[in-house]
Amino acid sequence: MKLVVSMILLSNALLFCNQSLVHAQTTPPKIGTRLILAKDKAQAGRLISASLIVDIPAGYHLNAHDPISRFALPTKIEVQIPDPYKVAPISYPRAVVRKFSFTDERLGVYERQAVIRFGLRIPGSVQLRTTTVKVILNYQSCSNEVCFPPKKEEATAVFQVGK
Amino acid sequence: MWLRTSFGVGLVLIALVHATLSQSYTRGITVVDAERTEPIRNGEEAPDFTLEDIQGNSVTLSSARGKTATVLVFYRGYWCPFCARQLSELRSLTRDQGQIRLLAISVDDHATSKKFIEKISSDGNGSVNFPMLSDPDHKVIDRYGLHDPAYDGSKFDGIPHPAVYVIDKEGRVAWSKVESDYKIRPSNADILAAIAGLN
Numbered sequence: 001m002k003l004v005v006s007m008i009l010l011s012n013a014l015l016f017c018n019q020s021l022v023h024a025q026t027t028p029p030k031i032g033t034r035l036i037l038a039k040d041k042a043q044a045g046r047l048i049s050a051s052l053i054v055d056i057p058a059g060y061h062l063n064a065h066d067p068i069s070r071f072a073l074p075t076k077i078e079v080q081i082p083d084p085y086k087v088a089p090i091s092y093p094r095a096v097v098r099k100f101s102f103t104d105e106r107l108g109v110y111e112r113q114a115v116i117r118f119g120l121r122i123p124g125s126v127q128l129r130t131t132t133v134k135v136i137l138n139y140q141s142c143s144n145e146v147c148f149p150p151k152k153e154e155a156t157a158v159f160q161v162g163k
Numbered sequence: 164m165w166l167r168t169s170f171g172v173g174l175v176l177i178a179l180v181h182a183t184l185s186q187s188y189t190r191g192i193t194v195v196d197a198e199r200t201e202p203i204r205n206g207e208e209a210p211d212f213t214l215e216d217i218q219g220n221s222v223t224l225s226s227a228r229g230k231t232a233t234v235l236v237f238y239r240g241y242w243c244p245f246c247a248r249q250l251s252e253l254r255s256l257t258r259d260q261g262q263i264r265l266l267a268i269s270v271d272d273h274a275t276s277k278k279f280i281e282k283i284s285s286d287g288n289g290s291v292n293f294p295m296l297s298d299p300d301h302k303v304i305d306r307y308g309l310h311d312p313a314y315d316g317s318k319f320d321g322i323p324h325p326a327v328y329v330i331d332k333e334g335r336v337a338w339s340k341v342e343s344d345y346k347i348r349p350s351n352a353d354i355l356a357a358i359a360g361l362n
Binding site: 001002027037044070071072073101103104140145146147148149150 | 166239240242243244245247248282285286313314317318319322346
């Protein structure tokens, strides 16, 4: 009798876990974003290096900036910073090429973590001040079986122009 | 005492699992509180509608009544790779079977659908040769009971569960396939067989 009851409890637990897994794979992931500046204070006329760190949960991926497939929506960032600052060219990480069940084509993707780098040019004429830079990450995430509608995530950082 | 407690816990767990399964989650469809809570079934009258194609022309389902059958394809949107593959394949259905009237419906706006068509056509296998209709307020999607609530509140509110309907000349649903698995869509052969069955 104890064995029968234990079997019932175990099979129910396994069934519940399986349902959770199925649900997880068909639910969009929570993508984490952090904007890190190499320096939070710089002089006018200098360049600040910036990195957008994108954390991707296990079992999911983002389409890369160059996703190879013409139907895959690419990862792209928009950097918002007030004039007269300028954004130096953006560098996207190299993609991992994979094959998934939801497409016949190979896909370029980012897994686990992607770091997107760019620079912020501070013109020589800028006076002492504090400025906020915002980065908007445009992306499409997929599990190993299904893709989700495109989304945006934002990250901000603050820096000072000093003497 | 221990036995009774364990048995009781086991029964509660069984009840919980049964409740989870009965949400139809394993069928990939969640019951929603929309205008219609279940997809339109075979034998029912297909709700009539008028939607615009990418050129802004009005297209009415019932305009074919008494003349020809209609294939209705509801797809998730431009971002869905399975949908892209399905629509790409459907080009050969309408090209090879000239009498087939096919209408594709999504919540995408005209501009987005135009870009989607350009992407599909860029494989060199011909352009999309059927109307892509825009249902941005998902009124038609709701009336067919296809509303997927997983995206409610987002920019993609109203996305449908992928579905294909064959509507006969009298305006009744003769055949339907509503997604129960993201990866599986009816083939052109399935649709042709359904149309052949109308005769």
